[in-house]
Amino acid sequence: MTTIPKPGPGLRQAASVTPPAAAHADPSRADDLLAFARRADAADPLAAYRARFAGAESDLVYFDGNSLGRPPVSAIERIQTFLREEWAGRLIRGWDEKWLRLPYEIGDRIGRSVIGAAAGQTVIGDSTTVLLYKLARAAVDAQVARDPQRTEIVVDTDNFPTDRYVLDGIAKERGLTLRWIEVDTSAGVTAEQLASVVGPQTALVVVSHVAYRSAHLADAAELTRITHDAGALILWDLCHSAGATTVEADAWGFDLAVGCTYKYLNGGPGSPAFAYVRAGLQGELAQPIQGWWGTSDMFAMGPEYVPAPGMQRFVSGTASIVGMLAMQDTLEMIEEAGMAAIRAKSEALTAYAIRLHEAWLAPLGVTLATPAEPGQRGGHVTLHHPAMREVNAALWTQDVIPDYRDPGGLRIGLAPLSTSFDEVYRGLAAARDTLRTLLATT
Numbered sequence: 001m002t003t004i005p006k007p008g009p010g011l012r013q014a015a016s017v018t019p020p021a022a023a024h025a026d027p028s029r030a031d032d033l034l035a036f037a038r039r040a041d042a043a044d045p046l047a048a049y050r051a052r053f054a055g056a057e058s059d060l061v062y063f064d065g066n067s068l069g070r071p072p073v074s075a076i077e078r079i080q081t082f083l084r085e086e087w088a089g090r091l092i093r094g095w096d097e098k099w100l101r102l103p104y105e106i107g108d109r110i111g112r113s114v115i116g117a118a119a120g121q122t123v124i125g126d127s128t129t130v131l132l133y134k135l136a137r138a139a140v141d142a143q144v145a146r147d148p149q150r151t152e153i154v155v156d157t158d159n160f161p162t163d164r165y166v167l168d169g170i171a172k173e174r175g176l177t178l179r180w181i182e183v184d185t186s187a188g189v190t191a192e193q194l195a196s197v198v199g200p201q202t203a204l205v206v207v208s209h210v211a212y213r214s215a216h217l218a219d220a221a222e223l224t225r226i227t228h229d230a231g232a233l234i235l236w237d238l239c240h241s242a243g244a245t246t247v248e249a250d251a252w253g254f255d256l257a258v259g260c261t262y263k264y265l266n267g268g269p270g271s272p273a274f275a276y277v278r279a280g281l282q283g284e285l286a287q288p289i290q291g292w293w294g295t296s297d298m299f300a301m302g303p304e305y306v307p308a309p310g311m312q313r314f315v316s317g318t319a320s321i322v323g324m325l326a327m328q329d330t331l332e333m334i335e336e337a338g339m340a341a342i343r344a345k346s347e348a349l350t351a352y353a354i355r356l357h358e359a360w361l362a363p364l365g366v367t368l369a370t371p372a373e374p375g376q377r378g379g380h381v382t383l384h385h386p387a388m389r390e391v392n393a394a395l396w397t398q399d400v401i402p403d404y405r406d407p408g409g410l411r412i413g414l415a416p417l418s419t420s421f422d423e424v425y426r427g428l429a430a431a432r433d434t435l436r437t438l439l440a441t442t
């Protein structure tokens with residue numbers, strides 16, 4: 001790996017000529033953990049992207065890019081230009097000239113560059129929670145209409161709260177039953193677990209591709225196949241996958257998916273989410289928030305709602321154009337770097353964090369709550385210890401920013417484009433010292 005030249009301005013080339021597997025050496029062989037970080041940063045074909053994020057030059061250690069990504073430097077310029085030229089300059093003409101198409105154009109771009117979806121199946125709008133509601137409601141209604149026996153929605157006990165709450169609401173609204181898969185907070189849904197609960201009674205299965213607590217990476221192709229064998233539909237939550245982990249929505253046979261854009265896609269606080277609906281399914285679904293933006297001729301302002309063809313029928317009201325600006329800068333970076341190289345760096349970063357955990361934190365009683373097998377984990381690492389709530393709070397006062405999730409989990413989010421190996425080293429060294437101090441004084 002030391003023979004790989006330092007990436008310079010020819011980033012695109014550096015990323016494409018360097019096989020990702022060779023670019024990231026195995027940290028378990030590194031005896032000097034700091035020297036490893038230095039070598040890994042020097043050899044990292046994606047290293048130069050870090051400078052393209054505002055604030056990354058400071059000493060702050062940011063382990064929350066999986067929750068709110070850093071802003072791209074070029075987004076600042078893009079937003080200012082939008083305000084001056086597009087909003088101030090074009091005023092309401094902007095809708096016809098450009099903005100009306102943006103939810104579909106950026107949706108297609110996310111489809112192509114991030115989640116492996118052909119054009120015409122992805123759209124941006126609303127929050128993940130609202131899109132999840134719209135797609136899940138549409139899916140169960142279509143299933144029950146086709147076969148009244150299909151009265152169950154399958155979801156796991158450790159799925160993200162909004163997923164569980166939304167599905168609980170839909171079940172109550174439609175007289176359906178939630179079928180729970182019991183999942184440990186340091187694991188995720190397995191093929192065996194899913195196979196044991198789906199059947200002729202299943203309408204819909206909802207799974208997070210990457211579990212928000214443990215980072216467990218579900219076998220999406222296999223879980224989708226099991227769901228389809230049972231005659232059910234599956235909705236994937238890609239919030240912790242999009243921009244960190246490769247996703248092949250079309251190739252893996254997804255029916256439906258939703259995901260955030262303010263995490264690894266750096267869209268900014270509250271930037272709108274994306275929805276994917278398989279082309280062959282779109283015409284069969286009717287979503288419950290029937291707004292004027294989803295009707296087939298919105299400016300006819302006709303007497304009743306007629307669902308538009310294609311992805312437009314999943315849109316409800318006026319799109320947040322301002323919220324769609326910053327993510328375009330990240331999409332440019334992802335298109336340059338490629339998701340395969342981004343995933344390779346993500347695996348290398350999580351492997352390094354786990355190596356540091358073994359060397360420094362395991363001896364203090366910290367346990368790994370993330371799958372040790374790289375192919376089974378997403379872009380973050382969760383470390384368990386009863387004192388982690390206090391450790392997290394103390395780290396924030398030192399400009400080291402991970403987050404805390406019950407029970408006792410310190411969550412280390414490692415956004416591949418903006419995180420350096422040196423940053424991982426500094427952050428986990430601070431976690432070690434903080435925990436050591438806490439344990440000595442209590």
Ligand SMILES: *Cc1c(COP(=O)(O)O)cnc(C)c1O
Pocket residue numbers: 127128129130160162163208212237239240260273
């Ligand atoms: C972050 C996240 C959400 C967030 O939903 P919002 O509507 O944007 O608040 C949903 N699901 C998962 C799995 C998440 O990680």
